[in-house]
Amino acid sequence: MALVNLQEILKKHDGAVGAFSTYDLFTVQGVIQGAEEAGLPVIAMIGAPVLNQPGNDYIGEILVDLARRASVPVCIFLDHAKDYATCMKAIRLGFSTVMIDGSHLSIEENIAITNKVTEAAHSLGVSVEAEVGALAGLEDGEEVKAAKMTNPQHVAQFLAATSVDGLAVSIGNAHGLYKGKPNLNFDLLQEIAKNCEIPLILHGGTGLSREQFAKGISLGIKKINIGTEVKKVYMETFITTHEKNVSAWDMIAVPQACKNAVAAMVKRELEFFAAGWKTMC
Numbered sequence: 001m002a003l004v005n006l007q008e009i010l011k012k013h014d015g016a017v018g019a020f021s022t023y024d025l026f027t028v029q030g031v032i033q034g035a036e037e038a039g040l041p042v043i044a045m046i047g048a049p050v051l052n053q054p055g056n057d058y059i060g061e062i063l064v065d066l067a068r069r070a071s072v073p074v075c076i077f078l079d080h081a082k083d084y085a086t087c088m089k090a091i092r093l094g095f096s097t098v099m100i101d102g103s104h105l106s107i108e109e110n111i112a113i114t115n116k117v118t119e120a121a122h123s124l125g126v127s128v129e130a131e132v133g134a135l136a137g138l139e140d141g142e143e144v145k146a147a148k149m150t151n152p153q154h155v156a157q158f159l160a161a162t163s164v165d166g167l168a169v170s171i172g173n174a175h176g177l178y179k180g181k182p183n184l185n186f187d188l189l190q191e192i193a194k195n196c197e198i199p200l201i202l203h204g205g206t207g208l209s210r211e212q213f214a215k216g217i218s219l220g221i222k223k224i225n226i227g228t229e230v231k232k233v234y235m236e237t238f239i240t241t242h243e244k245n246v247s248a249w250d251m252i253a254v255p256q257a258c259k260n261a262v263a264a265m266v267k268r269e270l271e272f273f274a275a276g277w278k279t280m281c
């Protein structure tokens, strides 16, 4: 149907849209298949460290190609780029949205790099996500030890000085597996949302509860990122399917099972983010 950017995909939606990390052909196919089975829009992401692996431009090209052929709107998204060059690479590959992650910088430096990327991206119809505050945890091999909760005053300063299409926040969410029960600060989210006209984004979706997703969406979260769960579903399916018939070394059935398992998870989450959450509020 259509390759769409972040602004377009979030505008058409009254709940939240799921954004899923991809790593190879089968995760890419699984994410798009799950969205088609749900009949819902989806955001397919690739992390900057993954795209920057030698030879991995092809995964970006496959994402863009499959998005164009999909029967539902698909946003192809570069996740957590820390530099201008990676954003430009993704844009050259045809991505519809890039995230410039200046969360490790001072607020002034974050504004400066975000504006540089946004100027180029918007001139080509590409949307931009940014982050204020920083998440702890491990994502695509990159670790942040301590979180910086999002400061609402920094959000106001950031939004006045930039024109991004979505803003990721740090409210107790973390990348990777949570150590103990995740504890989200919804008062802080409410405070941020009060003066924020653009969609808010929740990273670190793996391990959050249905109640937490529903509360977040009710307070203005429009995009929810899921990464570790994609890897977990894929790898667990790989191991169990392979172990059923080890001597077959089945390079047809095993990856197909992984793809289908990713698709089933994506369908379930998309349906909850789009409508299921309303039954919990």
Ligand code: 13P
Pocket (backbone or CB within 6 Å): 021, 079, 080, 139, 174, 175, 176, 177, 202, 203, 204, 205, 206, 225, 226, 227, 228, 229
């Ligand atoms: P999880 O790996 O914790 O689901 O987080 C994914 C993410 O936020 C990608 O940006």
